[in-house]
Every structure is written in structure tokens, then in C-alpha cells.
Amino acid sequence: MKIFDIIKDANQNLLRNKLRTFLTILAIFIGSFSIISTSAIQAGVNDFIDSQVDSYGGDGYLAIVSQDSFDALEGLQGNMGNNNSPTEYNPEKIQTGMSPITDEQLQKVKQIDGIDADSVVEQKSLSISYVSSDKTEQKYLLSAEALPPGNIKVDLEAGKQLDLRADEYQILLESRYADALGYTTDNIIDQQIHLVVVDEYTQKEKSFDATVVGVIAPGVVSMGQQYVNNKLADDIYAENTKYYPEAVKSQTFALAANYDYEKYSADDIKKSLTEIGLSAMTIQDIIGQIKTFFDVILTVFKLFGFIALLAAAIGIINTLFMSVQERTREIGLDKALGMSSGHVFLSFSLEAIALGFWGSVFGIIVSVIIGNLVNAAFHADGSFLAAFPTFNLVSYTIPDILSVMLLIIVIAFLAGTLPARKAAHKNPIDALRYE
Amino acid sequence: MSKNVILSTRGLRKTYGRGDSRFEALRGINLEIIEGESVAIIGKSGSGKSTLMHLLALLDKPTKGNIALDGENTSKLRQSKLNKLRNKKFGFVFQSFFMNANDSVLNNVMLPLKIAGLGARARRRKAMHALRIVGLDDKAKNKANDLSGGQKQRVCIARAIVNDPEIIFADEPTGNLDSATGEKIINILFRLNREKGITLIIVTHDPELAAKCDRQIRISDGHLASEPSKTPPTQLPPTYYEHNSGDTDADGMLDIMEEQA
Incomplete structure (x- = not known):
């Protein structure tokens, strides 16, 4: 049997019970819509944060102050609601809250493995x-x-x-x-x-x-x-x-420097700096909190998407099991007329894949349409993104779209293997038995 | 007329179940079927005649013994080879038709060709030819479900012969039809047997239908109950088919067949 015929039959079989197929696709649609939408929002927010990160210093950037200044700052600021106690006054260390970085420390910074000596500058x-x-x-x-x-x-x-x-x-x-x-x-x-x-x-x-x-x-x-x-x-x-x-x-109160972020971990560099009485923040430390906040929210949404997809997968199993049941005689006939078990399996698997394919395609199309409307609405005069013309809240990339489609198709295929196996193992004689 | 043995069995046994529920459907069947003959497998319900047909049609594997097709032992063949053999050499006609009711007549007839992997145009051409032989080419576009019982069975025959088989297995082909329509179906089958040399193996309860075959194989409790008759296929009365000429549909069909012969 030709693969084209199997694909065509799989799609035709889906049209036999249109309502059932529609409802199954709807379930997949909901999962695919949630996942692609959250991915797009995540991509949009990350694009924005990344461009902001770059404008601040990018990967490998270190903002260095003395440990004393850092401690003092934590005490003075309460470190954003962490309830740090106010810093105690210590006449030997500091008086105003910022203590300078010594020349000796500066020279040592330049000698730390992983820090580019030429990049060390006084801020x-x-x-x-x-x-x-x-x-x-x-x-x-x-x-x-x-x-x-x-x-x-x-x-x-x-x-x-x-x-x-x-x-x-x-x-x-x-x-x-x-x-x-x-x-x-x-x-x-x-x-x-x-x-x-x-x-x-x-x-x-x-x-x-x-x-x-x-x-x-x-x-x-x-x-x-x-x-x-x-x-x-x-x-x-x-x-x-x-x-x-x-x-x-x-x-000098603050240094800026670059470290080799491909070879060295930020933690190692920070440890070396702590040893000479300095404290450093990477761009990730500075920006990380914003990113973590968005990531947590979006991960929760994505999780809902996966749960919806899981329910949809069970829907696929259910739909195809019913289909196998209804088509027992037909499967038997196909096998009696020489169709191999492999082709029967393939035919049902392709039905599952077709369900996944259409569900994900509709989910993506609807998500892209809504996403573009949302972007346009938020960039309209007076809306909250009007001031950020380079920031798209929702951003779709071809790799994102393809990987979501692939994910859903793989899930659909896996869900389909159970009913497809059942169909493939049917005995052709079943079709020949009298009712 | 050749007298090649097309199908033969040796010590064919089929057992279902194990232990107490063990049931021996066939208990050692030896038979030979000659190319081009028509054979009726008869016997009471539960005698094992359907089991025998399933084994002969390579739809099931015997518990013991073997089946040779064209002299080749089939027990060693791989499943894929068996599928191909069934597709190319066998045609099936069933009591309850087994058609895809919502599909068109043409698609139903093309099914074996689709399974064989033929291209769309060749499929269409061969299927239309087969439909012409059974006199239903004008119904090609109809939904299979809209046909009468007799027409459905003719579509099934078209499906059975679309791949130019060597053997047609018919399981109670007239069981769901009234006698006049059944007669028509039988005419078509024997016509194919006579004119195309297709071997007929018919499982039936109907003594009349059985009597029309070259010989009868009676199965009783899993054994062969009668020796195969010695009548060779060539000694059938040639006027056989003219007994049932009252049906215009069948006549039309015969004309077409004559044209194509």
C-alpha cells in the first residue's frame, strides 16, 4: 500500500465521525494554544529582558564593589524586604556607607583567573x-x-x-x-x-x-x-x-570588568573576589529577579497547557479505541485482503498524528492571530507598551512553532500507539465470522 | 485443460483452546484441489468447514499439518509473503458482503488494488473492468449502502476478481439473498470459473449450490466425510448456465462478458 493512500485514508477516516473528531481536535487545540501562547509571551519577555541585559552590560559583565560597601548597602536598604538588620557602625571600616576599593585590590582583581585584565575599569x-x-x-x-x-x-x-x-x-x-x-x-x-x-x-x-x-x-x-x-x-x-x-x-568605589563566562562560572569568579574583600554582581543577579518572576508565572501557564494536552492525549486514545471497535470488521477485511499488521498500525497512528497535526495547526493559527492583535493593542497610543516600540509582548519564532507542533504530534502519536496496536493485532477471521 | 494441483493439505489439524476447553475443529484433513475446478465444502454448523476454508485461504495457521499452494509449502512463508499471496491469488466473497458502507462502489472494488499499492489510474481502470463483468459499472459512483443485497454481493464479486485471482473463496455467498438473487450470484461465480478458469471454493449449507460444483467435500466432526468425486471439471455440462436465464440483469452481464472474452 502506498504511503500517500494511507495518509489519505487516515484523513478520510477522521471525517467519518466529524463531531467526535472535532471535539478531539478541540481538546488538542486548547493544549496547543496554551503552550504556543505562553511560549510566545515568554519569548517576547525574554527578548525584551535580553536586550535590556545587553544595554546594561551583557553576559560576562561584573559590577564590583568592596565587600564592606555591599554589606553596608544590604543593611541600609534592608535588601528589598528581606528584613536585614541595619548595619552596625564600625569606625575601622566605613563611615558613609561606601568604602573605596584599594589599589592593591584593583591589582589583584586584574590577576584573577578568568577576568580579562584589560577590561577592568574604574566606574x-x-x-x-x-x-x-x-x-x-x-x-x-x-x-x-x-x-x-x-x-x-x-x-x-x-x-x-x-x-x-x-x-x-x-x-x-x-x-x-x-x-x-x-x-x-x-x-x-x-x-x-x-x-x-x-x-x-x-x-x-x-x-x-x-x-x-x-x-x-x-x-x-x-x-x-x-x-x-x-x-x-x-x-x-x-x-x-x-x-x-x-x-x-x-x-575608586566601583569597578566594572568582564569575565570569560564560557569557561568560568560566575560563582567561581565571585568566590575569588570575596577572598580579596570584594563583592560582585553579574547581570544575571541584577536582572535575574525580573526574569525569575516572569518565568515562574509562564511556567505555571505552560503547565496548564501540558495538562490540557495530557487530557487531549487521553481523548485521542479514547477516540481511536472507539474507532477501532467500530471498524473491527473493516480491519479484518483489510487484513484478509492482504494488508499487513504494520500498515494497519501505521494507518491508525497516522490518524492520531493527523489529530495532533490539525489540533496544533489550529492552536498556532489562532494564537498567532490573537497575539498580533494583542501586540497591536498594547502598542496603540496610550497603552502601556506605547513607550517601548521594540518590545513585542508576544513573539513567535519558527523554531518555537515547529517544536510545539512536533511535541504535540509526538504526544498524539504516542497516544495513538495503544489503539493502533490493538487494531494491528486484530485477527482477520473476526471479519469473516457471521454476526 | 491443465490438471495441476493448486491447493493440497496433509494431515491438517486445528485445535482451539487448551486443557478442558480444548476443541479439535479439524482432525487430520488430506485433500487436493485441482486448478480450475469448483469445490463445495459442506457440513453441519460446527463441523469445521469454515475453519477449513480459513486455513485454505491462509487466513489462519494450522495446529498441525501443512498446506501447499502451487506445490509450495506455505507453513514456512513469512507473514508478509502470505499477505501478498492472499492479495494477488485469492478473492473473497462473504455471506454478509463486508463492504465499507459509506464508501463508493468503485472505492470498495479498488480496495485490494489499493492494498497492493497500485497507482490511482490503474486501480480505476481495473476496478471499472471488474464492475463491468458483474454488470454494475453504471453504479460505480453510488454509495455501497444504497445497493440491494444482490447488487452488494456482485460488488463483492467484482472486488474478489479485480486482482485477477486464481482462487475465489466464497463463504455462504447466497446465505443472505433470496433464491432468485442467489441464483444470479451463483451464475456469475460459475461463469468466472468456466471462462476465466478461476478455481472456486465455496462453503455452503445449500445442497443445491453444492450440487452444482464439480465435487463436494463433506466435513463431519473435523474429518473428511466423503471421498472427493472423480469428476474432472471438463466434464461439466456446458449448458449449465442457461438454466437461469430469466434474469435480465444477469443476461446483460453475460453479454458484457462475452464481449470481453
């Missing part, structure tokens, strides 16, 4: 008085920092990434600054804006003319932060600290 907070442009009289406050080291991609709406080692001054701006400074998201690229630092004593202004190379997409992690390249950061810091004594100028 300096920059103080900029205002930003202005040639297009407008208005002046605006602005907060900027040097982009941390590493292979970082800020989520951009327009333009390109910073060249960290460039000799000219470069900046990435949010689009609201583009608008405020008299430009649009697109035409501000390659234009110069003026970052002005006002001398606290002389009131003299020093202007740093920076080229806008890109416009940052709105996000949650980088919100309110503009990024500048190293050259610009160094020069602004030098201007900020020109009256400071050398000892204060060279004080």
Missing part, C-alpha cells in the same frame, strides 16, 4: 550640568555614564553603537532628548550636541561637543541613562575632579 560617576544644541535655546539636565566594557549592544532605535576607543567624543541619547534638542530620532544621528560642565567656583562653563551616534530605545534597565565613550567620560571626570586632592581623585 566613575560623571557630573554634567546641562545639555544643549544649536537648534534650540533650551538647556536640559542629563545623566550619563561610560558604557561598561565588554561586547555590549545597547538596544537602539536608530544609528549605531559607540566606538569605546574612539578619540572623538561620542554619545548615545534617548529619543526624548533628540526631540527636546530640536531634532528627530533619525536626523540627530551624526549631529553635535554640547555637554556643559559649570565650574563650581568660577561659574565658567566648559563645553564638551559630542557626536550623537545612536538613539537608545526606551527600556527599563537603562531608563534615564545616556551612554558616552571612554574618552568623553575620562575628560568630563577630569573636569569634575580638577580641584580634588590627588588622594580623592584616584579613589
Whole structure:
């Protein structure tokens, strides 16, 4: 028998009892819809978080402070509802809550296995008085920092990434600054804006003319932060600290570094840092909580999807068992006329697979339609995602869709094997017996 | 006319169940069936005649003994080979027709060809030819369920001959039909036997039908109750089929067969 004929027959057999087939497919549809929808939401949220993670530092990024600062911070902040006791005052350690990282510690950090010595930089907070442009009289406050080291991609709406080692001054701006400074998201690229630092004593202004190379997409992690390249950061810091004594100028409270995340675990790196009195956070520590929160919710939804699918699988077994029962004589006849047990098995298995296939296809189609409507609705003016044009709440990828289909078809096939085995083992003589 | 032995059995036994519920359906059957002859297997209910037919048709395996088809012992053949043999060499006609009631007549007739893996066009051509032989080519598109009992049995015969079989096994082919319609069916079967040389093996209660066969094999309590008659197939009266010429349908059918012969 030709495989095409078996497939055709399997589909035709499903149409014999349309209501029963419809209800079975409906059950699979519910499971497939739940799973593909939660996958799509998970993918959408993860895409968003990942782009945010990248804008903050990406994989391998370490934010390093002294252990003392970290402990103090936990006590001061109560660590977000964890009810840590307030930190006790210790005159030998710290007075203000932040204790500096010593030069000795800095050198040791550079020697830790797995940390890229060249990537270790001191995090300096920059103080900029205002930003202005040639297009407008208005002046605006602005907060900027040097982009941390590493292979970082800020989520951009327009333009390109910073060249960290460039000799000219470069900046990435949010689009609201583009608008405020008299430009649009697109035409501000390659234009110069003026970052002005006002001398606290002389009131003299020093202007740093920076080229806008890109416009940052709105996000949650980088919100309110503009990024500048190293050259610009160094020069602004030098201007900020020109009256400071050398000892204060060279004080460092925070380091940023990159570690080889493919070869080393974050825990090993953190342990090495703890030994020299430093504490580090990876991007996963910082972002992890948001991700865990979403993951838990979506996993629960996905679980419901699987439960629905399990019920659907039992539906498939039930449907096909009834079908085998009804078609006992037909199966016997087929076998008497020379059909092999293997073909009978295949024919029923294909019916199960067809049920799974149609159920998953309908589930996916309906989910994609609803998902796109939801995305459109949330991006409409005034909706809560209107500020995040790059964020799709629901995101479908071909591999996701195919793997959900494959999963459902495999489950359907496995469910079908029981009735299919029963059918294959039927004795042809049963068909020849008189009623 | 060749006299090859097409089917033969030696010491054929079939036992069902074990221990106390053990039941011997066949207790050592030796017989030979000659190519082209028509044989009636007769006997009371429970005598084992259906069991014998199932074994001869290779639908079941004997407990002991063996069956040779065209001189080849079938007990050693693999299941897939047996399936192929049944598909290519045998045709089946059943008392209760066994058709896929909601399928078209044509699809029912094409079933053995579909199982054999023939292409759609060849299937259609051969099935239409078979339907023409039984005089139902105009009903090809009808639903099988919409036919009368006699027409259904003719569709079954078309299905049985669609693959050009060597042997047709008919299990009470007239059992569900009134006598006039039954007569028509029998005419078709014997016509095929005579003109195409298809061997007929008919299980029946009907003494009249049995008498029309070249010989009768009587089964009683699992034994062969009578010696096979020595009448060779060639000595059948040639006018045999003209006894039942009252039926216009059958006449039409015969005309078609003559045209094709």
C-alpha cells in the first residue's frame, strides 16, 4: 500500500465521525494554544529582558564593589524586604556607607583567573550640568555614564553603537532628548550636541561637543541613562575632579570588568573576589529577579497547557479505541485482503498524528492571530507598551512553532500507539465470522 | 485443460483452546484441489468447514499439518509473503458482503488494488473492468449502502476478481439473498470459473449450490466425510448456465462478458 493512500485514508477516516473528531481536535487545540501562547509571551519577555541585559552590560559583565560597601548597602536598604538588620557602625571600616576599593585590590582583581585584565575599569560617576544644541535655546539636565566594557549592544532605535576607543567624543541619547534638542530620532544621528560642565567656583562653563551616534530605545534597565565613550567620560571626570586632592581623585568605589563566562562560572569568579574583600554582581543577579518572576508565572501557564494536552492525549486514545471497535470488521477485511499488521498500525497512528497535526495547526493559527492583535493593542497610543516600540509582548519564532507542533504530534502519536496496536493485532477471521 | 494441483493439505489439524476447553475443529484433513475446478465444502454448523476454508485461504495457521499452494509449502512463508499471496491469488466473497458502507462502489472494488499499492489510474481502470463483468459499472459512483443485497454481493464479486485471482473463496455467498438473487450470484461465480478458469471454493449449507460444483467435500466432526468425486471439471455440462436465464440483469452481464472474452 502506498504511503500517500494511507495518509489519505487516515484523513478520510477522521471525517467519518466529524463531531467526535472535532471535539478531539478541540481538546488538542486548547493544549496547543496554551503552550504556543505562553511560549510566545515568554519569548517576547525574554527578548525584551535580553536586550535590556545587553544595554546594561551583557553576559560576562561584573559590577564590583568592596565587600564592606555591599554589606553596608544590604543593611541600609534592608535588601528589598528581606528584613536585614541595619548595619552596625564600625569606625575601622566605613563611615558613609561606601568604602573605596584599594589599589592593591584593583591589582589583584586584574590577576584573577578568568577576568580579562584589560577590561577592568574604574566606574566613575560623571557630573554634567546641562545639555544643549544649536537648534534650540533650551538647556536640559542629563545623566550619563561610560558604557561598561565588554561586547555590549545597547538596544537602539536608530544609528549605531559607540566606538569605546574612539578619540572623538561620542554619545548615545534617548529619543526624548533628540526631540527636546530640536531634532528627530533619525536626523540627530551624526549631529553635535554640547555637554556643559559649570565650574563650581568660577561659574565658567566648559563645553564638551559630542557626536550623537545612536538613539537608545526606551527600556527599563537603562531608563534615564545616556551612554558616552571612554574618552568623553575620562575628560568630563577630569573636569569634575580638577580641584580634588590627588588622594580623592584616584579613589575608586566601583569597578566594572568582564569575565570569560564560557569557561568560568560566575560563582567561581565571585568566590575569588570575596577572598580579596570584594563583592560582585553579574547581570544575571541584577536582572535575574525580573526574569525569575516572569518565568515562574509562564511556567505555571505552560503547565496548564501540558495538562490540557495530557487530557487531549487521553481523548485521542479514547477516540481511536472507539474507532477501532467500530471498524473491527473493516480491519479484518483489510487484513484478509492482504494488508499487513504494520500498515494497519501505521494507518491508525497516522490518524492520531493527523489529530495532533490539525489540533496544533489550529492552536498556532489562532494564537498567532490573537497575539498580533494583542501586540497591536498594547502598542496603540496610550497603552502601556506605547513607550517601548521594540518590545513585542508576544513573539513567535519558527523554531518555537515547529517544536510545539512536533511535541504535540509526538504526544498524539504516542497516544495513538495503544489503539493502533490493538487494531494491528486484530485477527482477520473476526471479519469473516457471521454476526 | 491443465490438471495441476493448486491447493493440497496433509494431515491438517486445528485445535482451539487448551486443557478442558480444548476443541479439535479439524482432525487430520488430506485433500487436493485441482486448478480450475469448483469445490463445495459442506457440513453441519460446527463441523469445521469454515475453519477449513480459513486455513485454505491462509487466513489462519494450522495446529498441525501443512498446506501447499502451487506445490509450495506455505507453513514456512513469512507473514508478509502470505499477505501478498492472499492479495494477488485469492478473492473473497462473504455471506454478509463486508463492504465499507459509506464508501463508493468503485472505492470498495479498488480496495485490494489499493492494498497492493497500485497507482490511482490503474486501480480505476481495473476496478471499472471488474464492475463491468458483474454488470454494475453504471453504479460505480453510488454509495455501497444504497445497493440491494444482490447488487452488494456482485460488488463483492467484482472486488474478489479485480486482482485477477486464481482462487475465489466464497463463504455462504447466497446465505443472505433470496433464491432468485442467489441464483444470479451463483451464475456469475460459475461463469468466472468456466471462462476465466478461476478455481472456486465455496462453503455452503445449500445442497443445491453444492450440487452444482464439480465435487463436494463433506466435513463431519473435523474429518473428511466423503471421498472427493472423480469428476474432472471438463466434464461439466456446458449448458449449465442457461438454466437461469430469466434474469435480465444477469443476461446483460453475460453479454458484457462475452464481449470481453
